Amino acid sequence: MEKSVRRIGVFTSGGDAPGMNAAIRSVVRTALHMGIECIGIRRGYHGLINGDFVPLTFESVSGLSRKGGTMLYSARSEDFKSQLGRERAVATCKLLGLDALVGIGGDGTFRGLLTLAQQGLSVIGIPGTIDNDIACSTYTIGYDTACNTALESIDKLRDTMQSHERCSVVEVMGRHAGHVALNVGVACGATAVLVPEQKVDYENDLMEPIRRSRLAGRTHFMIIVAEGVEGGAYEVAKQINEATSLDTRVTILGHVQRGGAPTVRDRIAATYMGYEAVRLLAEGKTCRVVAMDGESYVDYDIEEALKMHKGLDQQTYTVMRALTGVQ
Numbered sequence: 001m002e003k004s005v006r007r008i009g010v011f012t013s014g015g016d017a018p019g020m021n022a023a024i025r026s027v028v029r030t031a032l033h034m035g036i037e038c039i040g041i042r043r044g045y046h047g048l049i050n051g052d053f054v055p056l057t058f059e060s061v062s063g064l065s066r067k068g069g070t071m072l073y074s075a076r077s078e079d080f081k082s083q084l085g086r087e088r089a090v091a092t093c094k095l096l097g098l099d100a101l102v103g104i105g106g107d108g109t110f111r112g113l114l115t116l117a118q119q120g121l122s123v124i125g126i127p128g129t130i131d132n133d134i135a136c137s138t139y140t141i142g143y144d145t146a147c148n149t150a151l152e153s154i155d156k157l158r159d160t161m162q163s164h165e166r167c168s169v170v171e172v173m174g175r176h177a178g179h180v181a182l183n184v185g186v187a188c189g190a191t192a193v194l195v196p197e198q199k200v201d202y203e204n205d206l207m208e209p210i211r212r213s214r215l216a217g218r219t220h221f222m223i224i225v226a227e228g229v230e231g232g233a234y235e236v237a238k239q240i241n242e243a244t245s246l247d248t249r250v251t252i253l254g255h256v257q258r259g260g261a262p263t264v265r266d267r268i269a270a271t272y273m274g275y276e277a278v279r280l281l282a283e284g285k286t287c288r289v290v291a292m293d294g295e296s297y298v299d300y301d302i303e304e305a306l307k308m309h310k311g312l313d314q315q316t317y318t319v320m321r322a323l324t325g326v327q
């Protein structure tokens with residue numbers, strides 16, 4: 001017979017993302033609606049190992065949807081990757097009487113959830129990362145806000161680059177994934193966009209678009225570089241300067257992209273995903289990741305989800321190449 005779920009734990013892990021708070025609120029409110037108690041585990045797996053928790057009530061998550069960051073704090077825990085760390089995490093779950101866990105984070109967080117599922121715990125993952133690099137889901141919480149934050153700064157940079165007829169090299173986040181760079185690059189009308197998924201051909205991907213743009217009469221340029229591109233923004237700027245003598249400036253947007261109030265898109269995605277996570281648990285499901293397939297909410301087995309591969313959006317990539325004139 002199915003074990004009924006009476007008390008669950010929720011935590012955020014890995015890099016934070018705008019909308020994580022809205023997901024926490026949704027998990028708590030949905031759980032309470034279904035007669036399930038909810039406990040917040042603070043600082044991701046670190047908190048699970050150390051029994052760092054806070055009871056969550058209807059009132060304690062009030063007003064959370066509009067707040068950036070995560071009220072449960074986030075962390076990366078090396079200890080959890082060891083057998084001893086995982087045993088301590090399982091012991092904490094038993095001590096707190098948790099029937100299930102909801103983890104909000106990226107692929108690493110899901111790998112952690114899988115190890116807990118293999119030890120008999122009921123777990124559900126919610127994709128929360130600005131990188132949008134969860135293969136099973138077309139969308140991850142925080143991506144839209146991060147892209148909008150980056151775009152706002154780039155628009156401002158453009159003003160000063162135009163005044164001084166300079167070339168701006170802007171590094172956006174994405175250690176392994178170029179989704180933010182590509183999306184923001186298309187949205188800001190970049191001269192060129194460089195992503196880690198594609199080995200950079202300086203002549204074809206960078207110098208040619210700059211030269212073409214110059215010949216067309218342009219006197220300022222906007223180059224978007226994903227953090228994971230070999231050499232990073234400074235190397236790209238150096239190459240541009242050597243090849244073109246343009247007055248080049250580097251801006252690394254960094255962690256500013258992870259902050260701020262979530263956009264409508266992120267609040268809605270987070271709220272629906274939180275609801276889906278609790279609904280799955282209440283139906284007796286475990287070891288699932290809540291995901292989006294276009295505008296629909298779906299779920300996958302965590303192990304299967306982790307085997308999937310997500311490339312860049314081909315349509316956006318094609319449009320970017322057409323608009324920057326890359327062959």
Ligand SMILES: Nc1ncnc2c1ncn2[C@@H]1O[C@H](COP(=O)(O)OP(=O)(O)OP(=O)(O)O)[C@@H](O)[C@H]1O
Nearest residue numbers: 014015045076077080105106107108109111112129
């Ligand atoms: N293979 C693994 N086995 C067990 N636990 C893992 C594993 N990989 C990651 N974790 C746990 O999950 C935590 C978060 O993982 P990671 O730092 O990769 O971030 P993430 O969830 O992928 O988010 P993001 O990449 O968006 O910052 C790690 O600090 C670790 O505690």
Ligand SMILES: O=P(O)(O)OC[C@H]1O[C@](O)(CO)[C@@H](O)[C@@H]1O
Nearest residue numbers: 015016129130131173174175227
């Ligand atoms: O907070 P940290 O550890 O500097 O994380 C930075 C990384 O986190 C991410 O933003 C994902 O959350 C990556 O794009 C970036 O490389």
Ligand SMILES: [Mg+2]
Nearest residue numbers: 014106107108
């Ligand atoms: Mg990750």
